[in-house]
Amino acid sequence: MxxxxxxxxxxxxxxxxxxxxxxxxxxxxxxxxxxxxxxLRFPDRTTEIGRLISSYLENKSNLEDHTVHLLFSANRWEQV
Incomplete structure (x- = not known):
């Protein structure tokens, strides 16, 4: 089947x-x-990568755009 x-x-x-x-x-x-x-929710703010993304989204850290893009991708892969 x-x-x-x-x-x-x-x-x-x-x-x-x-x-x-x-x-x-x-x-x-x-x-x-x-x-x-x-x-499933993204970003998953419970992981270390998710906390980095959260900090960026809350304007508490300044990250380069390409870095943030890669962090979002890595955050999704954490769910696999």
Missing amino acids: ACRRGALVVLEGVDRTGKTTQSRRLGEALRESGHLAEL
């Missing part, structure tokens, strides 16, 4: 617009309907 591919749903938007709330609600609705659902 061939494996069925899942769906990837991405919610994007500016800060404080309700992305987390809507993501949780969608995940709950999917699970209640019998689907498997997993919520």
